[in-house]
Amino acid sequence: MTEIANVFIGFDTKEVAAYHVLCQSILEKSSIPVAFTPIVLSNVGNIFTRERNALQSTEFSFSRFLVPYLSNFEGWSLFADCDMLMRTDIAKLWELKDDRYAAMCVKHDYVPKVETKFLGQVQTKYEKKNWSSVILFNNAKCRKLDLDYVNTATGLELHQFKWLESEELIGELPPAWNWLVNEYEHSDDASLVHFTDGGPYFEEYKNDDYAEEWFATRERMLHVQQR
Numbered sequence: 001m002t003e004i005a006n007v008f009i010g011f012d013t014k015e016v017a018a019y020h021v022l023c024q025s026i027l028e029k030s031s032i033p034v035a036f037t038p039i040v041l042s043n044v045g046n047i048f049t050r051e052r053n054a055l056q057s058t059e060f061s062f063s064r065f066l067v068p069y070l071s072n073f074e075g076w077s078l079f080a081d082c083d084m085l086m087r088t089d090i091a092k093l094w095e096l097k098d099d100r101y102a103a104m105c106v107k108h109d110y111v112p113k114v115e116t117k118f119l120g121q122v123q124t125k126y127e128k129k130n131w132s133s134v135i136l137f138n139n140a141k142c143r144k145l146d147l148d149y150v151n152t153a154t155g156l157e158l159h160q161f162k163w164l165e166s167e168e169l170i171g172e173l174p175p176a177w178n179w180l181v182n183e184y185e186h187s188d189d190a191s192l193v194h195f196t197d198g199g200p201y202f203e204e205y206k207n208d209d210y211a212e213e214w215f216a217t218r219e220r221m222l223h224v225q226q227r
Contacts, residue, residue, distance in 0.1 A: 010060030068142035101171030102141035
C-alpha cells in the first residue's frame with residue numbers, strides 16, 4: 001500500500017501566496033501521494049485558545065504544535081512553515097522517518113544575522129532557533145502535545161521541545177531540509193529552502209537567493225493552458 005505524505009503547513013493571512021506556492025512546489029516534484037492541511041487560525045478556533053504573544057511573528061507560531069493532535073496521534077506528519085520552497089521529491093524526506101525518534105528536525109546552530117524580519121517584525125533569538133520550522137512528527141510519541149499543553153505551555157517550552165522526556169528523542173535531519181536563505185550560502189543541493197527573513201512576495205526580499213525559483217513556481221501555478 002502506498003503511503004501518503006501528510007503535510008501540515010502554517011498559514012498566515014499576510015502570506016497567502018506563500019502557502020499555495022509551497023504546495024505547488026511539493027506537488028510538482030513528488031513521486032508519492034500528498035495530503036495538505038493548512039493550519040488556519042479561523043479553522044482551529046474551537047480547539048486553539050491561547051492568546052497571541054506580542055513576540056510571535058506569524059499566526060502559526062504556536063498552532064503548529066497541534067499537528068499530532070490533528071493527526072489523532074497516529075502515523076507520521078510533516079509540519080513546515082509556509083515561507084519555503086521544495087526543490088526535490090518529498091519522498092526523499094519521507095524516507096528519513098526513524099521510529100527511534102518522537103520528532104525529527106534540522107538542528108540549526110546559528111545566530112540570526114538580521115534584527116528584523118518581514119513587516120518590521122522583531123527577529124527573536126533563542127536556543128534551538130528555527131528547529132521547529134520543519135518537524136517530522138512521530139505522532140504516537142508526541143502525546144504530551146494535547147490541547148491543554150499546546151494552549152498553556154510557554155513559547156520556549158514548545159519551540160525548544162521541552163514536551164519530550166529527553167533530547168535523545170529528537171532525530172536530526174540533514175541541513176538541506178531546512179536551508180535558511182540569507183543565513184546559509186547558496187547550495188544547489190538545498191532540498192527545502194526557507195525564506196526566514198521574508199519571502200520574495202514582499203518587495204524588499206524579491207531579489208533574495210532562490211527568489212527566481214519561487215516566482216517561476218508561482219507562474220507555473222497560475223498558468224492556464226489554452227485548449
